[in-house]
Amino acid sequence: MTSQAESERDESDAGLGALISERRRLIGLAYRLLGSLAEAEDAVQETYTRWYAMSRHEQDAIDSPGAWLTTVATRVCLDLLGSARVRRERYVGEWIPEPLPERTGWISGRPGTAAADPVDRITLDESVSMAFLVILESMSPAQRVALILHDVFAYSFAEIAEITGRTPAACRELASSARRRVRTSRPPEVPAAHQARLVREFKKAWEAQNIDALVGLLAPGATFTADGGGMVPAALHPIEGEGIARYLTDLAARASGGLMVLERTVNGRPGLVIEHEGVTVAVYAFDVADDRITRIWAVRNPDKLRPWTAG
Incomplete structure (x- = not known):
């Protein structure tokens, strides 16, 4: 017994x-x-x-x-x-996905599976990049589910159909349309080392309040989007082109003492973290193409910075 x-x-x-x-x-x-x-x-x-x-x-x-x-x-x-x-x-102002610190357990796929056709799949690292998450926000919930379950977690369309209550053919079409949106919305991802170099140069130019240097690092159609959630000051609408450089240098000029700009991994890609007296007050994520910065996402909403301030 x-x-x-x-x-x-x-x-x-x-x-x-x-x-x-x-x-x-x-x-x-x-x-x-x-x-x-x-x-x-x-x-x-x-x-x-x-x-x-x-x-x-x-x-x-x-x-x-x-x-x-x-x-x-x-x-x-x-x-x-x-x-x-x-x-x-x-929501007050722009909504940006919650940024995550250096790669930990949240980058994980379905155990024991492998992509049958890597060309048709999103890599695990890419699937948590800020650029990819922002594109997901433009999709319908059904498209998002079909793409993530199939391309990232390697579920078959028959399995996805069982989960969502749709037919396998419908799930396949949802994933295909979502994948097309990803491909048309952003260029291929650049090597992390290349992005790190551009982010480092951006940091130096920002700290020096060098408008010309900042403009030189930005693509002509670059956009800056901030998320304060109505809880802290932040630009309510995206800023474009050279206006980004002027906005950021003005921020630097008005900043009080105790601010530090640190190079950190943000959602698996090189980014910046702004600390004030040791407390994270902003996280910056970047997208890069053709040796220029194309997008900057600045998350300032304190509720979204919890993973950066805990312990």
């Missing part, structure tokens, strides 16, 4: 460990779908709440708990995406 009880306990512990190990992957999935780590954590928490609300008999009847968790998490995210659109219509 003791041996049987111990065996059952071991199986229970192993099952619990497997469930917990899914959490990191689920947060990675939910973050890509929602663009917010806080919302992703809430979605995954809701998913586990639904799992533990079932009886042990109901849980044992599920062949693949991991697949069940993915299905539920995706559906929770779809519900949140619908309500998020309403909330963002009331």
Whole structure:
């Protein structure tokens, strides 16, 4: 009897460990779908709440708990995406996805799978870049789900159809249209070392308040978008071209002491972090093409800087 009880306990512990190990992957999935780590954590928490609300008999009847968790998490995210659109219509200023610090467990794909056709897939690193997340914001929730599940997490269209309640053909078309939007919205990603060099030169020019140097680093049609969420001062609308250099040098001239501009990895790409007396007050993400900076995203909303200030 003791041996049987111990065996059952071991199986229970192993099952619990497997469930917990899914959490990191689920947060990675939910973050890509929602663009917010806080919302992703809430979605995954809701998913586990639904799992533990079932009886042990109901849980044992599920062949693949991991697949069940993915299905539920995706559906929770779809519900949140619908309500998020309403909330963002009331958002003060521009809404930018929540930036994440240096690569950790949130870059993770579906274990044990590989892309059948790498040309048709988004790489894990690219799938958390700020540029990619911003493009996702322009898609419908269904397009976003089909693209992320197939191109990033390597789910088949038959599996995606089961999760979303659509046909495999419809899911394939959704992913294809989403992929076309990605390809037409941004040029191929440049090597990280190349972007790091441009970001470093940008930092030096900004600290020196050198407008000419800043203009020289920016593409003619470059845009600067800030997100203060109505909680801190930030430009309410995107700034373009040479106006970016003037805006940033004016910020530097008006800044009080104790500010530090640090080179950091932002969503897997070289970026900048602004600290005031040791506290992160802004995170800058960049997109680069043809040896020029094309886009700058400046997140100042304190709620979105939690991963940069915790511990």
